[in-house]
Amino acid sequence: MDTSLVAIALLCSLLGASGQVVGNVAGKPVVKKVTPIVIPPAAAKLFNRPAYGFTASYYGGQTDGGSCGYGSAQQSGYGVATASASTPLYAAGLNCGACFTMSCQGSQRCLPGNTPMLTVTNLCKAATGPCSGNKRSWSLAPDVWNGIAVNPNVGVVPVRVTRVPCQRAGGVQFKVLVGNPYYLEVLISNVAGSVDLAKVEVLVQGVGYWQPMKHDYGAVYSISGTNLANVNFSFRLTSGYYRESIVIPNAISGMYEPGVVLDTNVNFKLAAPRPVVLRGRKIMEESTNATLLISE
């Protein structure tokens, strides 16, 4: 590691350690401004680099009620350009809400020239076919499919995908799925940027420290406790690749109604895309590695 990398790593760890909420005075999180994050070189690798070796097939509807937990296309705010990802691309739900552009190449069944954007909202899993085992495949809602393939009946097509930072209007959204004095289960959506949440922590009003939340499935997280009624909940989200943390004070107040989507005004900042320099075979090999798309 050269000295500049060490400096960046040090800066990142300092930022990570200081966080944003620095205390909890009488149940009120004290929020401090955080210096914009320096993007570690590893983060740049994830984005804007085309990866090959995937297939896609047509899914004859919206990915409503998908594994991520977002609910219907209208409720989720992700629109109709959605996709189900096969097991390695779904990454145990860490890629829920992640954004990709896709193009179809190398087949007469392809509609060339288009690169529609998609959001992952579901897991595609089957005993046989393109979504079985560890195959890298996508099952596409009509709005994405119709951009890349000649018609819905052509079966499986070869695609190339590029992961892109998600642009989202407004702040991170929370929806209480289950709430009682002992248990809180929330759906987290509309996350911008790299979306891969390496850490989700909660500050329960009256409790003086951040607690990690359990990742239940998809974009759903929970916490157990003994005094979760009529208290406010603040959240700290940390993205895996950017190592950036955001704090959302009182995102859920004690007066919440289960099932209602709660808007906040805090979100990750968008990282500036880095130019892609394709240097022949080496990069191509690297790019075919699906781990580039999967949070580790």
Ligand SMILES: *[C@@H]1O[C@H](CO)[C@@H](O)[C@H](O)[C@H]1NC(C)=O
């Ligand atoms: C709880 O949240 C509500 C709504 O955001 C806010 O008005 C109130 O001040 C919060 N209470 C505490 C103790 O932070």
Ligand SMILES: *[C@@H]1O[C@H](CO)[C@@H](O)[C@H](O)[C@H]1NC(C)=O
């Ligand atoms: C993908 O990358 C990881 C980490 O660099 C490596 O361990 C693995 O062998 C690669 N897999 C393939 C199929 O190239």
